[in-house]
Amino acid sequence: MKRTITVTGSASAKAVPDLVTLTLGVETRRETASRAYDDAGKAAAAVVASLRAAGVHDADLRTSALNLRADLVWVEGQGQKVTAYVASTNVRVGIRSHTQAPATIAAAVAAGGDDIRINGIEQGFADISPVTSQAQEAAWQDALQRAEQYASLASARLGSVVSISQHPLPGSPIPMGGLVRASAADALPIEAGESSVAASVTVEWELLNP
Secondary structure (H helix, E strand, O other), X not given: OOOEEEEEEEEEEEEXXXXXXXXEEEEEEEOOHHHHHHHHHHHHHHHHHHHHHOOOOHHHEEEEEEEEEEEEEEEOOOEEEEEEEEEEXXXXXXXXXXXXXXXXXXXXXHHHHHHEEEEEEEEEOOOOHXXXXXXXXXXXXXXXXXXXXXXXXXXXXXXXXXXXXXXXXXOOOOOOXXXXXXXXXXXXXXXXXXXXXXXXXXXXEEEEOO
């Protein structure tokens, strides 16, 4: 019967991210649904126009949410009563330069005024494949070293590879939530740091006599 050994190797690779992905929200609260919807549209258009003026390409702009609802309160003797109508929308923005990101974000906040929200920010890679390849190669070396160690402990040596299974482990985004109001002169810095990409691979080898 053929003897085999199966080992899982894992590793990660780090690099300076070159893409800032921002989620901007626009929210308006008005007395009528149509007014809330119209004003949200105007604010969103102003925000998008400021992003385009800052050099963000259309391919890096995407509307990700649209909502219109009534704010309700319970009034004794009257039941539910509408106090206002709230319209909101989200825009995901890809900014391909860390040096330009703070000014671009500040300009969008200034364009949206009190109706804008910053719902999150992530830092990543426009092309993740080079970093992923580094992580995969390191995961393979980790699996190989583990397999060689176990084979030696079993008084055997590694033979041919029988099977390979890859298990990608995506990195986590860097969150920044809450409401932010600023002017272009008050741009908040965005530190790039390093982002990590992880990979895991399971490999089965033949076990041969030494």
